[in-house]
Amino acid sequence: MDSPTPGPAPVYRAPREWTRLHPVSPLIGGWAVFGVVASIALYNYAPSWTGPDPGIQEAAHWLWHSVLWVVVGAVILVGLAMGFGYLQWRVSEYRLSDVAVEHRKGILFKQHKQARLDRIQAIDVVQPLLARIFGFASLKIEVAGGENSGIALEYLRLGDAEAMRNELLALAAGVKRAKAEGREATVDAVLTADAVAGADAAVTPGDGSAIPGDGSATLGDTSPGEPGDQAAYASAASLRDLTRGMPRGVAETAAAPEREVFALELGRLLLSIVLSWPFLWICSLPVWIGVAVWIFPVDINQVVAAAGASLFTVVPVVFGLLGYFWSRLTTGYGFRAAISEDGIRLRHGLLETRRQTVPPGRVQAVQLQQSLLWRRKDWWRVTINVAGYQDDQEAVSTLLPVGTRQEALTALWLVLPDLGDPDPAGTVSLALSGTGAEGGFTAATTRARLFDPLQWRHRGVRATDRALLIRRGWLVRDVFVVPHERTQSLGLEQGPLQKARGVATFTVHSTNGPVRPVAQHLDLADAVALMEAQAVRAAEGRRRQTPEQWMTAVGVKEEQ
Template sequence: MTQPDPARPQPARPAPVYRAPREWTRLHPVSPLLGGWAVFGVVGSIALYNVAPDWVGADEELVQAAHWLWRSLLWVILGAVLIVGLAIGIGYLQWRVDEYRLSDEAIEQRKGILFKQHKQARLDRVQAVDVVQPLLARIFGFAVLKVEVAGGENSGIALEYLRLGDAEAMRNELLALAAGVKRAKAEGRDASVNAVLSDDAVAKFPAQPTPVGGEGENPAYASAASLRDVTDGLRSLGGPAGLTETAAAPEREVYKVPIGRLLQSIVLSWPFLWICTLPLWVGLAVWIFPIEFNEIVAVAGASLFTVVPAALGLLGYFWSQLSGGFGFTAAISEDGIRLRHGLTETRRQTVPPGRVQAVQFQQSLLWRKKDWWRVTINVAGYQDDQAAVSTLLPVGTRQDALTALWLVLPDLGDPDPAGTVSLALSGTGDEGGFTPVTRRARLFDPWQWRHRGVRATDRALMIRRGWLVRDMFVVPHERTQSLGLTQGPLQRWRGVATFTVHSTNGPVSPVAQHLDMADAVALLDAQALRAAEGRRRQTPEQWMTAVGIREDGA
């Protein structure tokens, strides 16, 4: 037998090629282990109740049961093994019956031990395909594939867990089939991005801000400076070492949130401010009221189980802000808006612009000096996971916020989009062509009535409000679900009314309060006509052309 020469270079192994299965295929065998970590919380709870001192206020029966279990160490070990084994066994049975496949018409999943389920998501109803990696799955190279479809609650499909390469291959194939790329190529026309996304689409707005009264007062509606050339799709997604049978569509990065800015935004938040001033309030209370130190310790110990959950909830808020905004990057491709973010749980998601129903800009008082904004959206089709996709920009400059709006609504229908949106964000009264709230509304809103107003452009309705916390809503006319006009008895007495734009489920609720009754009625009638006209003329290709992905007639 000939031994290989160590000095002689060996041929490199070909990179694996990941394919989307067309036959019924099970999830990865490691799925029961990755999804069964909750059972260890039971064992941890027993230990917690055992070691916790009596003065923390735990339930006496639970403490006694925990002490009894702890004294019988053998039974604890056997019980833990039994619980873990039972969980793994049930997980194994679930894995055996959980299968999926992809066809030219739909992605299908069937599962269930006692109650069988067979889900079918038609490709023409697919809204988005997200690749999610929780911490444990990320360590070992696995991912969850979530397919969101236009339908009711629990209509989506979640494949937990696949190898990262398999998840990427399925995602690419699903998006390609759903977009009709393969069908277009079969007909002899190219439906993919040929080279780089055109800078002409964004260059029609000034590339640099034009300061008016301060930094960032009148920035460009969108900037081409932050865009970069298209890189390989799989590499840009941070995918596995290998190739997918269907390559990811090319993309261009639009903006990115620096980690320093994200940390500063968390520090400049009201919850963090309350935490920092809490010792001051406690000291003030001790100084004002004659409270002994021993009494403070006793009260703190007796209420530990009240304080600890509150503290954990507060820490959870900070962690969610940090983890959700870590490495936040937005890009555009022919699939839509691609968002990548996450610290322990990474998420690569695709937001179809045509499914964005409403946009909200928000700025707290603590962010005003730096002119930072947060942009959130309502997305149709994410009934089961709306919170995961509601953030379009966790924190950014005004120009970043305007660029985020450009991603969703490239054509605002206004000759000066930069100036119009800037006045919508910071203006008062009738500045920027807004219809202001009547002075009769001071009874209901004495502090911020001057900051309220509405304005409609050819493509969207804008609503602004807020004094300490500024809010501005943008609703594309074609995404208007329904309209409402309400008037309470006091509002009727003052001749004002509240105008509401009903949107899909999500954090954005566009409401214009305390408008003059005549203005509210006129707005209701005009907005109904604009919404009907917008739905008639809007097509997905218009967005692709506006952001420079394709040319007219392509």
């Protein structure tokens, strides 16, 4: 018997007409109702049996009624949620137009959002656990704007989400390039031929800047396309022709090629969590309780009774600590960083996976941090402020969860390939481990000992041709790096005691995020001079810096 002839391979593409999200979207988004019901039940009923000496009969009675009410409540609430979700799905549509991604939704209150192609800052493909199991994803499109200015398409098939992301990245780059060259751009005209050829183009070492610590490893040119403007801006019809015969589940617009820079091992991630202060405090808690019971004459039964009665006082604290560990684990699990012409690509996540692209020029500030417990292994954590992520900054702020000094330097190089210093590695190393005026830093004055007796020697600031470096810390070392062109504004503060001692605090204001560059307790004259000079450097940096310069510096050369 002959095997059946395979049907035509489906090609995922971004819809040009109004299209609904996938019909399973209400089901994927409704599972959280169970958690709400369980939380309400625990809050209302659990205190009746968690006091001292609960009876078995009372506990069994509570358990039976609680399970019954949880089941009934879950059925009712889930039914209502699914019904409301279905109505929302019916009125939620999206499409890709010539100039923007459009999304309209709303039952009682209608909402119509547009994310203009030339204003797109980042596009992430996010898969929560349930969506990941069944092959769906949420596409989050961040644009330059205020709070809630982005678009979230929840949920699409993973192939649709990837295709939409690939095409939007190509379109956004083409629209911005055409706009810079003073030409009109449409969807069909902007789709580039090398976006399709990139699926087969190998990323090979070229003449780009070397990755720190990798003697010869660079990201060179992709396979060149035909010269001229026609080849650079192919039509959408030709793209569809090129996709014929592709394997099943291929996106119409292929993702740009990439080169992996570093990946985090699970063993190192777990060890870094163990070598953290919260973990040590939890492990030492039984010891402290035992010492307290041994020193003070306390009846152990009273301690147990008090612990049972105050269960719901302790639970939030325990969940807070567990949340810290979980956040570190899920953020760093499977963490990988790569570079492509789109920018810095990051992949990570345990239950919820996230694939994000940080475009060049969107990183506003960088922080390298090392705790005392990591010092023996010389591990560092690198966090960033990314412009455009107005509502989900914490989820995208990690550039390196934990890594060696060389990997931290590589992560910094991804953001700032040219530090503007003859010896960038030496300068950053002195910033990470130096004290006083080492490496040309302007150190905190000795008059700061009154405010900061332990750390004043470790504080300092230095400006290179391309960035401002601020260091601080004794038990926990911190180094802030702010590219001059990303300086939002500057501040100079002086409290009453600082004024009496002739010192001041210099602040570089960045976008919303965990990185807050501050140089404390500088001599007043040094702080004033730094503020004036940094304003000039920031203005000059904004005039000369473009994303294309980032591509050249990291070895990604875009064919024109």
